[in-house]
Amino acid sequence: MISEIKNKNERKLKKIENEEWKPIPRTNGKYHISSIGRLKSFIIDKKNGQIVQGSLTSGYRRVSLKINKQTERFFIHQLVAEAFIPKPSAEHTHIIHIDSNKKNNQVSNLAWVTKEELNKRMYQHFVKYRKNYKGVIISNSNLKEEDVKLLKTMINKGIPQYKIAKMFCVSATQIKRITRGENWSHVEPKIVIKK
Structure with missing residues (x-):
């Protein structure tokens, strides 16, 4: 009983200054994403919402959302970018973490890039990190x-x-x-x- 209360308290929403929330499309307002990469669900607590932690996949935070009775998986950085950062063009289909920290999903740390820009960035990282092994x-x-x-x-x-x-x-x-x-x-x- 005590552990149930503790878990519920941990999931309550703590307000953070300058954090902006937007509803995630196709979820009928059941899920909202914030400008700092937090996700809240309004399925159980319809008034205030509860924080959804998700899991880590290759270092990226990932969540499962119920959309039209189907479970779909999303990366948090993808949800933040889609909600807060307009795509410069249709060619910009990939999202990068500017500081290369996969856990830093703030709007200011994300950017849309083209496939070519992504490949160039990956190659630069490859060259940078493999210098240690020469x-x-x-x-x-x-x-x-x-x-x-x-x-x-x-x-x-x-x-x-x-x-x-x-x-x-x-x-x-x-x-x-x-x-x-x-x-x-x-x-x-x-x-x-x-x-």
């Missing part, structure tokens, strides 16, 4: 440093990448990554060839 010896790698030196020399000579991949028993994708400097960027070719 020079690390990977014991299960098919290539050794001497192989990569020779391989880079062959690339510089203009030998087709698919042939190099066959010679070293690696994928063409691996050769492309080496060419672009994504993998083995710390290794120099055996012979530097001037073009």
